Amino acid sequence: MLNIKSIPAFRDNYIWLIQNRDQHCVVVDPGDAGVVIDYLTSNHLTLDAILITHHHPDHTGGISELVRHFPHIHVVGPANEAIGGITHAVSGGDQIEIFDHIFHILDLKGHTLGHIGYLGESEVFCGDTLFSAGCGRLFEGTAEEMWxxxxxxxxxxxxxxxxxxxxxxxxxxxxxxxxxxxxxxxxAYRDTVNRLRAHHQPTLPTTIGLEKQINPFLRPDQAEIIKSVSDRSTDLDPLSVFTILREWKNEF
Structure with missing residues (x-):
């Protein structure tokens, strides 16, 4: 069984750490090497690999320092993005093995053009594609690609x-x-999140089931959401509604 922990970084990033029973681990999107090294040292862990979802510095900035500390680790990342230090480039449809668990690579373009995710048996590391109650900005891709x-x-x-x-x-x-x-x-989710944050607790991970209930970017076919955007466009198919929502969120 894999144990997954969050390592806070910067103002609001989470670096995810996947640990097995033998004190070995993998980290996902280590933008800051320092907090990772501190966590590994405090918990007597050995780093085996790094997984990267996309090229933004707050997800990749710690690669070089971690490789200096752990020179034999694998660095897995998207084949379609230029990221220094990648040793294993992967694309959608590929798969990797982490501590005897298979993870499938998903193409998740939109936030960036080469963005990928890592899908395990019951978990997905999706970088900046899907957030709880939200989704990533369209820095490189189109609304259709993100949708x-x-x-x-x-x-x-x-x-x-x-x-x-x-x-x-x-x-x-x-x-x-x-x-x-x-x-x-x-x-109800707002109240739960307010309680968690009042005690400085993370709201993540979330679940697909919950997001389908509360995330407007996954619900553009709902009547109340359609009504909310109806004054912004006459095109109200799901993609058009999603596009309006993403533009509205940029201004919110």
Whole structure:
């Protein structure tokens, strides 16, 4: 069984650490090597590999220092992005093995053009594609590409745990309530998140099932959401509604 922990970094990043029973581990998107090294030292862990979802510095900035400390580790990352230090380039459809567990590589373009995710048996590390109650900005890809990536994630089993890379939940909920204020699941989730954050607890991981209930970017076919964007466009198919929501969130 894999044990997954979060290592906070910067203002709101999470570096995810996957540990087996033999004190070996893998880290996902280590933007800051220092916090990782401190955690490994304190917990007597050996780093075997790094997994990267996309090229942004807050996800890759710690690679070189970690490789200096652990020179024999594997660094897995997207084949379609230029990231220094990658030893194993992967694309959608590939798979890797982590401590006898198979992880499938998902193409999740939208936030960046080469963004990937890592899907295990009951967990997905999705970088900056899907957040709890939100989704990533479109820095390189199109709205259609991001929508297709979110559809891949939405189609996963509802009990799949979603390990996002940022603690954006509170601000995302504020937007989601502006879009769908009468959603009772979203109202209840707001209260849960407020309690967690009041005690400085993470809101992640979330699950696909929960996100399908509360995340407006996965719910563009819902009547209240369609009504909320109807004054912005006459095109109200799911992709068009998603596109409007993403543009609205940029301004929120």
């Amino acid at each position: 297709q990536s979110l559809q891949k994630l939405r189609s996963l089993p509802e009990d799949t745990k979603v390990y996002c890379a940022h603690e954006y939940t509170s601000s995302n909920i504020a937007f989601a309530l502006a879009v769908e204020p009468e959603n009772p699941a979203l109202q």
